[in-house]
Amino acid sequence: MGLNWNEIKSRALLFSKTWADACNEDSQAKPFWIDFFEIFGITNKRVATFELNVKKLGGAQGFVDLFWPGVLLVEHKSRGKSLDDAVDQAIGYLHNLPERDLPQLVVVCDFARFRVRRLATGETVEFELKHLHKHVKLFGLLAGYKVQDIRSEDPVNIKAAERMGRLHDALKASGYSGHALEVLLVRLLFCLFADDTGIFQPAQSFRDFVEERTAPDGSDLGPRLGQLFQVLNTHESQRSKNIDEQLGQFAYINGRLFEETLPMADFSTAMREALLDACALDWSAISPAIFGSLFQGIMDEKARRNLGAHYTSEANILKLIKPLFLDELHAEFERVKGHRNKLFEFHKKLRQLTFFDPACGCGNFLVISYRELRELELKVLRADHELSAHKGQLTVDVHGLIGVNVDQFFGIEIEEFPAQIAQVALWLVDHQMNLRVSVEFGLYFARIPLKSSPQIRHANALRLDWHEVLPAERCSYVLGNPPFLGKQYQTPEQKADLARVVHDIKGGGVLDFVSGWYILAGQYLQGCTSTQVSFVSTNSITQGEQVAVLWGEMQRLGMHIHFAHRTFQWSNEAKGNAAVHCVILGFGPEDQAVKTIYEYEDIKGLPHAVPVKRINAHLVDAPDVLLNKRRTPICEVPEMTNGNMPNDGGKLLFSQAEKEELLHLQPNAKEWIKPFSMGEEFINNTPRWCLWLVNCSPSQLRSMPHVMKRVEMVRETRLASSRATTKELASTPTLFGEIRHPKSKRYLAIPKVSSERRQFIPIGYLDIDVICGDKIFFVDDASLFTFGVLTSTMHNAWMRYTCGRLKSDYSYSNTIVYNNYPWPGFAGEALSDKHRTAIEQAAQCVLDARAQFASSSSLADLYDPLTMPPALLKAHQKLDTAVDAAYQPSGGKKSYASDAERVAFLFELYQRITSLLPAPAVKKTRTPKVIES
Structure with missing residues (x-):
């Protein structure tokens, strides 16, 4: 047990009186400092070396009066000598000391005065001997009193992990690996920390043990560490009476940390040096909160290349x-x-x-x-x-x-x-x-x-x-x-683990891996009322098709959301760290009257707390309703359909250059080549083409051998598929795998994926001649009213809260977003001609504003927040006014403070509209047919 400050101060006062008249360096310096150490309970005379031979700056030989590697350097003078000269002399010794030996404190003294410099900060304090008791805390590290300002971003965390990494690599290369290596590293971590925080006393006991009691070539380091671990696991009363004095000073640790007997590790000179380099760091400044992740990172060479990005x-x-x-x-x-x-x-x-x-x-x-x-x-x-x-x-x-x-x-x-x-x-x-x-x-x-x-x-x-x-x-x-892994990223073992949890949940196959922890937490708390839960998750569990599946089960388990951080960027400042868009949800079996939503104006910024009465599964202060996938819209509006799926291995599709090459070889193929657009091409106005061989007769096809060659490649690609349905498509290699093409002269195209940076999903009209791919939804013969509502802020706010995500981009869904969208005029109040006309006129203004820039700008250009033309922005604002006005007869506001406020209103409206719908038909249970043998 260490001394308390009162005892240390009392000893310091006695020391000051005892040595008040001392003046001669040669005869009195050594006993002075031995006595000084005893103020702090250090009676082991071996902690420091007197008169250490060191080369000074410039190459001349010198002798450090007292040196404790990594802790203390003292230059002592006779009474009345210059302390300035003493400081210069002490600093001169530092230049030729190994980095790991640099002391934390440099002290000069002439018996009557002390001058103490903290090397890391340059802080210097000078005081008289008689005032030592007032300044003893400067030497707190000698008594185990050492409190650091622990900061996760402190570079010492990275340095520590890197040095442990070098030791790990050397041990692994020597053949020492697996469980034994992991346990050894964890034990060394504890010893390094204990050396700098007073667990081992005196300070640096572990370092001294390695440096003084093991051979420079490392040949006996493994057995000596094994001996030390055994001592640390043995109570002082049960240790051998003949135990080595230096080993005997180590405290009994217990905690089963040193209980297991490990295979002996073989060290080399370089490996011993690597351990001593690790000893040289100040481990008291390590942040256990992040060092664990850094430490784990050293076990993975790939992770270590980006050390610091994984905590x-x-x-x-x-x-x-x-x-x-x-x-x-x-x-x-x-x-x-x-x-x-x-x-x-x-x-x-x-x-x-x-x-x-x-x-x-x-x-x-x-x-x-x-x-x-x-x-x-x-x-x-x-x-x-x-x-x-x-x-x-x-x-x-x-x-x-x-x-x-x-x-x-x-x-x-x-x-x-x-x-x-x-x-x-x-x-x-x-x-x-x-x-x-x-x-x-x-x-x-x-x-x-x-x-x-x-x-x-x-x-x-x-x-x-x-x-x-x-x-x-x-x-x-x-x-x-818990780990976030979408279904496409889960290993077979993880899929099996999750399936074990969700096997009874309808649609459970779409769930993110993290959902397993939510469901198990809900099951764990059955019968408990006061326990609360909070998890970090990707925002996928509050958007898209997962919401109804997961939160339907959570509601069944009686869970209520108490607080929520809406989407924010979960990352640290490390270079190369991939940002993940996350939410934090707090929930439990007991409902709470007042809840809190943490909103982010900037997903990289700080949140502000908003007290609310309700938090639904989409993290909105709105009714606790769940949006299931619907085959048809809840309102009487046109159907939104998937585009055509090629399923051709790319053989029916062409870039501009490939199209020109084909026409050079096969001029008569021109009438069968159509403009083709997936979502990316639509948004960026990128030319792309396809072979559209619908209604192409066999004789016409045979007259185009280069086209025939591509058709044959489509057939071979489909035959090579492992999916039976794709193999079947090999019988019709001239056609897209799935054909769903509009019938009217123009249709409204909605890209499935769009950047999260955009305020509006860029939607627009395409002519019948443009073949839309399966990364586009379309509404055939869509009116200006339809275009106006879908491109409004009201609909885009709904989209942002209910759609899925592809990475961080919006992933639009016809079955979740469109078919569940509550349109104006369907909650019992018919839409007036005035409101419909206002929306149509405003929608045309948006199209007209786009047309001004059509020849030089793509939709990506027009809807980039940094490059959006003022005329287009003004047209959208006019459209928003018209759409918002159309919702006012249903209880909507004239203006809204945020997307969340809009969506809260839309959920209320959704609830009213769906309550007017006829009850879904109950599916008849089919009686299994019994086949008799």
């Missing part, structure tokens, strides 16, 4: 934990902090809370949650101390009062290595917080040996019964960041 930022984690529990706990603390009994009960409550991350990875969410809970407990201790001081009680029993502990945290992780890291990361942040408490109250506090452990289970969360990890009735909060 979750603290800011994003706080977006989840603050509304889930932290804000409420802080508010409660403010209410009770002035009342002793209420404060006691609140502190007791903190100790009883439990946190469960069923996809914990390296423990980021658990670590930040634990740190914040300990920060709150520190506030409780301060408040209690202040209340005690008023009653004359000036001391605080920190050891008895610290209640929050790592055993309140539970997790499941499918990979063993990150599961081990998560457990150690929680211990590391626990000790960092213990140091905070130690400095705050001047009483050294460390939980060594480790008596409490986080409960991190190495298992598959989609197959494990969560109650085995933590019974739901004991769980306060479920939280985390």
